[in-house]
Amino acid sequence: MEEGPPDPERAATPTLTAVARMAGVSPITVSRVVRRPDIVSAETRQRVEDAIRKLGYVPNMVAGSLASARTKSVGVLVPTIANSIFADTVQGLSDVLEPQGYSVILAQSGYDPLREDRMLAALLSRRPEAIIMVGAPLTADGAEMLRRARIPVVETWELPAAPIDAAVGFDNHDAGVVVARHFASAGRQRLAFVGGDDRRATQRWHGFVEAARQVGLEDPRRVVVEWQSGAGAGTAALAEVPDADAVFAANDAYAIGLLSALRRAGRLQAEPGATPAIGVVGLGDLEMGRLFSPTVSTIRIDGAAIGRAAAELALDPAKPRRVDLGFELIVRESG
């Protein structure tokens, strides 16, 4: 059988030039139809749009970005996405970025400084127009890379004294203080803290200890349980500080895990309405905490709002560079 030459108009992914050829215009006109249809005459636009449809042309933003030096993308770095608290933040920032034509390039650090630096480099190599990350960079190298990138950088979930550029979050130290005082005013004596040992958790821990000392309580105990399930954290806490009468858990999953372990241990019995034998306060205000029995006291934080605000600061350098979204202690049945 006779083989004709390959027909590049059909086989390969069509280019702007192919569209131009088909529509009988110059490439730049096609570019205009795609990006600023209003400045092209109606007839020309029609011809070009027909060609685009016929060829199934999808603009190549890689080429466009190189030519224009604008990628319309934002790099997002989280410790892990499989934690609903950060998933909410990613959801929130996407909700602001996507309607404006920005894409989200997502990377996870796993709380690992080296991996974080690698992911930061990977993100920056794609020339995002801004970086949004949970927390401040873990290493000086990471911070330096971000500074050199000369793009907006928004740190979230904490409020560093000297952010690289911008920060959206709340005072983690304060959260610890508020919970410790709450426990003290409820007459609790032996406080404990269950959570990771990342910087934000440690800030809460410090606030927790300081406030406990200030009101004359003995020093709280700290149980480090990073990377565990709620059940694992609960069991660990129960084993390590069996005599605590009040526990601040790093997140609601840990709080629920602990409550569940307490129930299994028969230490949750109390007449309804009575003060529970052990007070438990979580963080995050998961819906599950409101459905659990006992309902879970918590430090409420609006992760989606953090994401939305971060996206806004990322896109507009004129916006304030420090946004404290605060938190709220919500006291429910668990203490």
Add this chain to the structure above:
Amino acid sequence: MEEGPPDPERAATPTLTAVARMAGVSPITVSRVVRRPDIVSAETRQRVEDAIRKLGYVPNMVAGSLASARTKSVGVLVPTIANSIFADTVQGLSDVLEPQGYSVILAQSGYDPLREDRMLAALLSRRPEAIIMVGAPLTADGAEMLRRARIPVVETWELPAAPIDAAVGFDNHDAGVVVARHFASAGRQRLAFVGGDDRRATQRWHGFVEAARQVGLEDPRRVVVEWQSGAGAGTAALAEVPDADAVFAANDAYAIGLLSALRRAGRLQAEPGATPAIGVVGLGDLEMGRLFSPTVSTIRIDGAAIGRAAAELALDPAKPRRVDLGFELIVRESG
């Protein structure tokens, strides 16, 4: 004050060429040091690496991608990331992609067909090397765009009869069948189904109805509650089908919401170990379901495994194009 000419070597983001100049080599040598250090002599490599460090050079992958026609990126489309079930899948696929140098470009459809098409176009314009999405495309246009892109496309969380390219998931229809039969064999009479009306939920619903009919039960009732909280779904279900004695909930959050509503309504009382007055089965096997009281029966699905498998099919077209990861009915206290 005398103004010198701007020093491009310091101010602007350094380019490969700037590094080459500083190291006294040609640009291509720098490129080699970055990508294949082994093929460059040790001394040259050293000089180049010094220059890279001194300038803080970060390769421009936008330019690299255009030149090499490889973006080292994968487009990921989910209905929403703020649903732990999909967050697990994204986590799983990232865990496979990131170590291989791929970036994840994340987009959300919100279950909206038009938005899905827009996000698909946005993803494709960045020339990802593959697309991984939850479910099959909602529109024919979307499917056509994907086909034309001539890249691996992995649909997840369902197993379409004719996938565009590949699929990783389980049989949603079967899941409905299994739950209905389970209810029937437990002597349940009046079945109900609570969930969204997306395609996957509808497949489960169909299996549920068909199996119920087959065993001679009256037709189950369906409560559509897309986009609601677990509490909202639970309340809605209770209001709409107050006489149901067995409910299949689209996810564990809905199941827990329903259980919680039942408890408030005083309909959960039963001696421990007894068959609950209303049987409830969820889907997803959230940890919370194991901690809740009663513990929640569920269709267990490994979202992270789906993500990992999807990533593998996305990167290797030689792999099987259809992977059924199955599911497992886990019967706990809730029924």
Add this chain to the structure above:
DNA sequence: GTGAAAGCGCTAACAT
């Protein structure tokens, strides 16, 4: 309203 020329920063292919 439309087009021609130049170039974004890099890599493929081919030298040497």
Add this chain to the structure above:
DNA sequence: ATGTTAGCGCTTTCAC
């Protein structure tokens, strides 16, 4: 082991 040439697909700038 290193360099030269050409070009990826688009946008910018300046003309007409």
